[in-house]
Amino acid sequence: MNTTTLHLLTASLLLLLSCATHVFSVTPCPPCGNTTVPFPLSTTPTCGDPLYKIQCTASGSLVFNTVNNSYPIQSINPKTQRFIIQPASIIPKTCTTTDKIHQGIILNNTLPFNITSSNTIVYLNCTRTLLLSPLNCSAASACHAYINATDSISACQTGPVCCTYRTGGSSNSYQIRVRDSGCSAYSSFVNLDTGLSVNRWSRPGLEIQWLSPRETVCVSQKDCDSATSTCGVDDSSVNGIKRCFCNGELVWDPIQGVCTKKITCFNPDGCDSSNKTAIIAGTTCGVGAALILATVAFLLYKRNKRILEAQQRLAKEREGILNASGGGKAAKLFTGKEIKKATNDFSADRLLGVGGYGEVYKGVLSDGTNVLSL
Known part of the structure; x- marks a missing residue:
């Protein structure tokens, strides 16, 4: 399983659990000294998952056991399912690590642990055969800067070759080899930026990850x-x-x-937060829509009012013109509805004839007055 897949898996699981209600738990391991032991790591056969065994020493410190050696655990991150172990130290006045007799760090590949791709390994006092390897053994390799800036490993300056590489991949996800036919010493750094000066590097450490456990x-x-x-x-x-x-x-x-319980809420801020967000969003949209409709209705009302006032004003002006030319007789403008009623809906029996201006109908007003309608 590569690092990206593991990150995605871990992030997805944490997101699903944000609203979860736990109903059954395996027996958790007690703290080791001041350090919490998260599931599935197991310090005794009766807690955690025995496949994820680590050791709690009498002094209250955690230790990770490899095939034939043990390394102190510096820190544990249960969210990323990783912990960092302290690599072997270099024997004073030599360029040999204390775990050379065990051929370095070798993990049991049948257990759910492997070395992550976040480690930068500095190999020291290597034979020239490594010049044929894919490792960076050039003069620009970070191992040279490390040797020159670290007084405690000055003995490594006389080594014929030093190399640097990043862990990860099937060939080195379970071991950091130290041997006579390769390199006699090494150091490891997690998430190292080789562009930094050595005095700004983090302390040596090797990051190990564990795979997600099965059911108990x-x-x-x-x-x-x-x-x-x-x-x-x-x-x-x-x-x-x-x-x-x-x-x-x-x-x-x-x-x-x-x-x-199976989770249907995927909001990392909590399910209640999701419901509140939905309510707020719905309310906001509703109020916004109501304001828009009210604005449109008001504008239409103002438009129709202007049109009606203009029609009334035009009608008065026309009546004024007719009265001025009517020889003292009052003139009146009839609406279409009034004309339709007077002509009996423009009935054929009211049609008087057809002229240049169209059809002429006889109309009878409500007071019995006869009129002509064009």
């Missing part, structure tokens, strides 16, 4: 919480291993080691 192993139902999980055979196991599989709609959370 069980022998019978009594090993599981009957309310939330059932002991059943793992179909993916060739040895018929049984695990506590979550019941019903509950799902396994490998970060916390719990059976949890």
